[in-house]
Amino acid sequence: MSIIDILCQLLTFDENLKIVIVMQYRTLGETGLKVSILGMGCMRLPVTIVKRKAVVMEEEAIRVIRKAIDSGINYVDSAYRYHGSQSEIILGKALKDGYREKVFIETKLYTPGLKTADDFDRLLDEQLKKLDVNYIDVYLVHGLNWKRYQNVISKFNIIEKLQKAKEDGKIKHIGFSSHDEPENIIKIIDTGFFEVMLVQYNLLDQENEEIINHAAKNGLGVVLMGPNGGGRLGISPPKDIEHLLSPNRTNFIDLALKFVWNNPNVSVALSGMSNESMVEENVKFANIKENKLTNSDLERIEKINSCYKKLADINCTQCGYCMDDCPENINIKYILQQLIHSVTDAGHWEYAKNNYKKIGRDKKIPGKNAEACITCGNCEDACPQEIAIIEKLQEAHKLLSGLDSYNI
Incomplete structure (x- = not known):
């Protein structure tokens, strides 16, 4: 690959072929993977309603995923049950025609499907088939909490099975996602088995900052879900804080992304983008480097947090x-x-x-x-x-x- 080809993967251009942005990349913990700070989440692909059920618009979804990759995003996230178990299939189709070689795939072990010791291999092989790939770059234990770790992961020797799958080349790196209490997530980190962690973190939900720092100190790559507060920061704000918006902005997405990327221990922030316009909008901010929040930014964040505290008990991320x-x-x-x-x-x-x-x-x-x-x-x-x-x-x-x- 020539230097021009490499630069074209990193740069986004406007209609006049002027450079608009340089996508930032960070190292995913001790995995060594160089990942884009913005990741493509495949849980909110474009859908249409068929017989009163949401069905993914396959061609449009493929266009959105490829748009993200063409814009410099090289980290894509899916899971076994996303979009009625169709997300991995559509992602696999989007990665045809040379796109597989441009990305790292993160998907997740469906832990509720672990009923017997044989289910792990069945689920992993099914996911490889759905994605139509030979290996998965980052394979997460989905929704891991300390209770599940003790009662399911240990019971069925899942750690040993993950390590065997890694030795066999079916997966490259092992991780977990979690919504558990911080003290329990620290216990999971301290087992020493995992290389990557996926947790929620945004300027409204900062509870996991301690575990993000702990994970990084222990060599784990940190991937974030919900950087825009589960959509709360993507809607027009209350009138009493409208003045805190950046010029020409109608929501706080710019500040939300700046906040999570300001943390040097964060490698990737996932965004569930359902159309090409959302990709373009988020990619605009993906040149943000760590430790760049100003005093003005911090003051805005404090005021925004104060206003949105009334939403603390409706912490819905729209996962479905x-x-x-x-x-x-x-x-x-x-x-x-x-x-x-x-x-x-x-x-x-x-x-x-x-x-x-x-x-x-x-x-x-x-x-x-x-x-x-x-x-x-x-x-x-x-x-x-x-x-x-x-x-x-x-x-x-x-x-x-x-x-x-x-x-x-």
Whole structure:
């Protein structure tokens, strides 16, 4: 590959062929992998509604993934259950025509599928087939917590199986993702088995900063999910902090990405980008280097945090796990999203109410509203953020159906 080819992979150009940005790359812990600071998450690919179910728009999704790679992104993330188990298949198709050689693939072991000692090999082989690749660069134990580590990982000798898969060349590096308490994640790090860690961290949710630093000190590469606060920083802010926006901005995405990349222990921030415009928007900021936050930035962050504290108990990242086993097909993540809209500012309340009315009526917004909840608890069992979903559904229906007056 010539020097010109290499530069073309690193640079993004505008329509006049002027250089716009140089993608920044960091080393993923002791793996030695040189990874783009912005990663492509494949959990929010473009979808359409077919028979009241969300189905990935395959051709558009492939275009989005390739757009990300062409823009300098070389780290792509998926998982066994994303998009109804279709995400890995579509990612595999997107990586044809020479794109596989341009990226590092991160995907995840489906831990709920570990019922016997033989399930590990079956799941891994299935994922390799779906991706249509010979190996996976970074293979994470999905949703690992200390209880699962003790009761499942140890029981079925999963660590030994991961190491054997690495020796056989099926995976290159071993890691884990987690939503557990910080003290438990530190226990997982201290086992010494893992090379990469995926956790949530953003300017609204800074609880994991200590474990990020601990992981880095122990040689782990750190990958982040939810850098924009699960979408909370991607909507128009409350009016009393609009003045904190950067010029020509309508949300805090620029500051959100600047915040996570300011931490030198962060290697990659994943963003679930569902269209090419989102790719272009996020890539604009991917020239940010560590330790570049100014005093002005820090003041803005403090004020933003103060304003958004009211959202602390609606820490929804829109992962959708809560909906997988809902017997009533309630559109839970959409309802929580509207609840977030409603509490950020009184001006968003009417917007959220109108959206709530569309559930099940607009073909683009399938499912049922919160009134259909039978309080079975399946959603709360599945929620990695441990949100009191039943309570929030009741609150949302009361507020957004007009049964309660708004009180900011």
